[in-house]
Amino acid sequence: MFESENFIVREYFRKMIGEEGLKIMETVPEEEITDEEIAKLSDTKLTSVRKVLYTLYENRIAEYRTERDDNSGWITYLWHFNRDNIKKLMEEEAEGLLQGLNSQLEEERKGVFYQCHCQRVLFEEAAAKDFWCDECSSNFEYVDNGALIKELEEKIEEIEKWKREIKKG
Ligand SMILES: [Zn+2]
Structure with a gap:
């Protein structure tokens, strides 16, 4: 998703979201994804994923849209990264x-x-x-x-x- 092999990029994001956050970020694909899928892909706890996503959201790096299931009323958050930002x-x-x-x-x-x-x-x-x-x-x-x-x-x-x-x- 982002060139995390670059040491400046790594340092920048390590300061923002820590080592675990970097791991999480690296597993996020180009397309939209739910926090649960990220947790599964990165083998990280859902609470950690949510914390990282929230920090990225505050820094306008991650964005989401919601989808509501008409039957269950369940709301799904679909995340993606703002590459331009x-x-x-x-x-x-x-x-x-x-x-x-x-x-x-x-x-x-x-x-x-x-x-x-x-x-x-x-x-x-x-x-x-x-x-x-x-x-x-x-x-x-x-x-x-x-x-x-x-x-x-x-x-x-x-x-x-x-x-x-x-x-x-
Ligand atoms: Zn001296």
């Missing part, structure tokens, strides 16, 4: 992550960093303290942040790629 949420998530990573990258590129045992500071701050940290009583040493910059660039590239995929899909 999931797409929109994931795009927003990607956008937010990119903003954070890009501003971090910018800081790393323009700054010169020093590190003691307890913190990492800019050159200006280390110099102002005579390259000595009073808090942990150790020297501020120069840190080469080349590897970190590369890591950030790769992460940004990965998320950009993912964002393009969401747009397409």
Whole structure:
């Protein structure tokens, strides 16, 4: 139903509905389904399924319509996922992550960093303290942040790629 193998998607939904919720979500097919069918398919308790569905409903990810049996008066809830809203949420998530990573990258590129045992500071701050940290009583040493910059660039590239995929899909 949704690309749950993507780590950002997993993290996003894990925060919202937990590990069990993810399992439940993964078993929901494209077409409409009842909560009881989901419980059976995902081998989860009905109460858990309902809790997850309710959370997804509140976040406008899951929607339902009701069908009333004329004879028994029994009401069936038929659930489905709003794919457009999931797409929109994931795009927003990607956008937010990119903003954070890009501003971090910018800081790393323009700054010169020093590190003691307890913190990492800019050159200006280390110099102002005579390259000595009073808090942990150790020297501020120069840190080469080349590897970190590369890591950030790769992460940004990965998320950009993912964002393009969401747009397409
Ligand atoms: Zn320190």
